Amino acid sequence: MDIEEMLKSITSKSLAEIKREFLDLFGQAKKDGVEFIKYSATQIQKALGYLAEGKLDTDDVSTLLKKLKKMAQIEANNATIAVLTRIQKIVYRIIDIALDVLVKAIVPIA
Amino acid sequence: MCEEIDSDEKQFILIRKARESRSQGKAFYMRRIHPALLPALLLLLLLTGCNFIGGFDARSREHLTSLKAYHIKVIDDVTSDSGKPYDKAKFETAVDGGELRFREAEEYAKSLKDGLRTSNIELLHGIYGDDVGNIGSKDKINPTQAETMKGPTTRAYDRAIAGEDLRKTDSDK
Numbered sequence: 001m002d003i004e005e006m007l008k009s010i011t012s013k014s015l016a017e018i019k020r021e022f023l024d025l026f027g028q029a030k031k032d033g034v035e036f037i038k039y040s041a042t043q044i045q046k047a048l049g050y051l052a053e054g055k056l057d058t059d060d061v062s063t064l065l066k067k068l069k070k071m072a073q074i075e076a077n078n079a080t081i082a083v084l085t086r087i088q089k090i091v092y093r094i095i096d097i098a099l100d101v102l103v104k105a106i107v108p109i110a
Numbered sequence: 111m112c113e114e115i116d117s118d119e120k121q122f123i124l125i126r127k128a129r130e131s132r133s134q135g136k137a138f139y140m141r142r143i144h145p146a147l148l149p150a151l152l153l154l155l156l157l158t159g160c161n162f163i164g165g166f167d168a169r170s171r172e173h174l175t176s177l178k179a180y181h182i183k184v185i186d187d188v189t190s191d192s193g194k195p196y197d198k199a200k201f202e203t204a205v206d207g208g209e210l211r212f213r214e215a216e217e218y219a220k221s222l223k224d225g226l227r228t229s230n231i232e233l234l235h236g237i238y239g240d241d242v243g244n245i246g247s248k249d250k251i252n253p254t255q256a257e258t259m260k261g262p263t264t265r266a267y268d269r270a271i272a273g274e275d276l277r278k279t280d281s282d283k
Contacts, residue, residue, distance in 0.1 A: 043262060055254040063244040064258055070233045071266045077226045077233075078273040084163040085276055 001049040009052075036075050040068050164224035166277040173215040173231070174274060178267035180208055181238055182260055188245055189256040195249040205242045212238060230270040237266055 003026055010019055029041035047064050050056040184204050188196035212235040219228040241259050245251055 039265070047258060050254055050258065055252070056258060059244050059247060060255050060258055063240050064262060066240050067237050067262050067266065070237050071262065071269065074230055074233050074266060074269050074273065077229050078269060078276065081163055081226050081273050081276045088163060089279065 001045075001052060003045050003048070006048050006052050036072070040072070043068060163277060164222050164227065165279065166274065166282045167222060167227075170215075170219060170222070170227060171271060171274045173211075173218065174234075174267055174271045177208075177211060177215060177234065177238075178264065178271075180211060181234075181241070181263060181267070184208060185241065185245070185251070185256050185259050185263070188251045189253060190250060191253050193250060193252070196245075196251065201242075201245065205246070208238055208242070227274070230273055234266060234270055237263060 004023065007019055007023070026041055026044075029037050032038055032041075043064065047056060047061045051058070051061050184201075187204065188201055190196065212231070216228065216231050216235065219231045222228075241263060244259070
C-alpha cells in the first residue's frame, strides 16, 4: 500500500505539518544510499500497511519502531568499531614499527 | 654479492629519506597543521584512546549466534496460524531462560572492557525485552506479527555479529 494512501485518513489540520515532514523524510529515506536507512523506511511502510489492514495492532508497530531505533544504534556502534579498528590496525602498527625498528635502524648523518 | 648491494642500496635510501624528512620536518608540520587545530587533534587522540577496541572474541560471537537462535525460537513457539492461544506458562519459563542467557553474555562482554561490544549486547537485550513484552501482552500471535518481529530481530543480531567480525585481524581469519 502506498504511504500517501495510508496517511489519507489523517485529516486533522493540526497534524498537516507533521504529515508533510514525515512524507518528505520518508521520500528521502527510500532513495538514500545507506542500506539501513532504506531498510528502515521499507519496514515502516510495511508495518503501517499491516496496521491499516488490521493484521498488526499499535503495540506491534511501536515494538517494531523501538527495535529500529536500537538497530540504528548498533549500526552506529559498528561504524565506530570499523574506524577505530582501522586506526589500531594501521596507525598503531606504523607507530610500533617506527618506534621499535626504524628509530634504531636509521643512522644519523654527521 | 647481490645481497650486499641490495643492503647498501636500502641503507642509502633510508639515510637519504631520513635526511630529507629532517630538513623538511618543521616546514611540513607548520604548513599542514594550523595551530588552531591542535586542541581538536588532542581531543581526537584522547577520545580514540578512551574508546579502545578489543580484538575479535570467538566466545562473544558464539553468544550472539546462540542468543539469536534462542530469541527466534521463543517467537516461533508462540506463533499459530490457526488463531490458537499459546501456552503462557511455557512462554514465561522460556522468557526467564533468555533473560539468564543475556545476563551471562553481558557479564562476559563487560569483562572484555570494550564499551561498544557491551553496548551491542545491551541493545539486543532491549530488543528481546520489547519482543517478549509485546508477546506477553497478547494471548495469541499470528504469522504476520511473528514475521514483523523476526525479520528485523534477525537482522539486528546479524549486524551485531558483523560488528564482532570487524575486529578480526588477518590471524583470526
